Amino acid sequence: MTVTEHGATEAATGQPLVVLDGVNKWYGDLHVLQDINVTIKRGEVVVVIGPSGSGKSTLCRAINRLETIQKGSITLDGKALPEEGKALAALRADVGMVFQSFNLFAHKTILQNVTLGPIKVRNKKKAEAEKRAKELLDRVGIGHQAAKYPAQLSGGQQQRVAIARALAMDPKVMLFDEPTSALDPEMIAEVLDVMVDLAKQGMTMVVVTHEMGFARTAADRVIFMADGAIVEENTPEEFFTNPQSDRAKDFLGKILKH
């Protein structure tokens, strides 16, 4: 089964899937998310960029409530994010998350990492879950390492397993929180390749990244954040060639210089 299938079967692309409405968050006096309004459509790939401390990771983590928000609302597929408990767990199962530090389960094999969610959360049979896990691991190029433990794999390989683990839950949307920031340049490419494939297959994705190349090739839309607020929002083509705000011009000037 490919990502395109469920993307297409569940609903037509273009419908709003993730809606953030007037989202605000404070850490003490620090206003880390300021009136964030974003609508992410089904099948859309949104790349969030911005300087460190701009709130882009917080925004990404708020979508599956790994970060709570103090004001505003976030809905997923028309349903408001539940506060806690089983309802929240059920919602998170539909949202794939890939972390900067991979966070593979250190005491489980690669295969078990991918089957754990389907078995424990989706109540799939072990054989069925393993079959699907092997397909996914093959797809990200780690199929032959299924019996190893996370510590035996390189960072890039671990991150690809983490993507497979998230995909095994058949998520409606995938969140990537700086997925390549902890990787060597070579490994960055192998992870980005997998992500570009996913994007092509119609997966709805929110990607926080510093990889401007990925933003240019795979994104439908770029959101530029600074100091907790969305400063600019545009197609990658427009954003990179013709940034409107001074903040974005300054940022792009700095990162594209080298």
Added chain:
Amino acid sequence: MDKLVDNLDPILEGFWTTIQLTMVAAVAAMILGTILGTMRVSPIPPLRWLGAAYVEIVRNTPLTLVFFFMVFVAPQVDILVEFKTSAYVALSVYTAAFVCEAVRSGINSVSTGQAEAARAIGMTFTQSISTVILPQAMRTIIPPLINIFVALTKNSSVAAGFFVTELFASGRDLNLRYPSDGLWFLGGVAFFYLLITIPAGIAAGQLERKVAIAR
């Protein structure tokens, strides 16, 4: 020496009682302590408070007082049980407070990313604790746990003061009957305590190696 050999039977009987007290209380304290430890890291504040209150009250109360409560106070509110059962409960309740803290520190030793990853694939709090966090916390939990087990083994001798004839009590009784051989009895009793605690230490060491995980 002769008197010790002649009176080995009551000592063995006491030894068996000590083993029972230690094992039952160890298992009960493990279960109760793990539940309490999980409560202390739970997302629900009242559960955290309850766990913290339990630890602070029980850990800071002398074991003798816990026994006293079970044996002399509980019957006044019509909780009538055998002395041995009282000893089981007192030792379990007391030891659970220490197990709780070992479990809690073990849970805290696992990186938050592991819990976040578990939550991100839709696991409930209980699922993430039991399948992701606790298995990885084991290697941190086991060393303090063996200390707690050794302390429990020795603490079980407090039951001697509350009408349970365990190992220490049988040694004490023989000592009273044959005062000139007192040293032999006490030495014998000490030997039997070591017979529990030293193998336990070795077993824990092996278990520790088994649960070690590369990170």
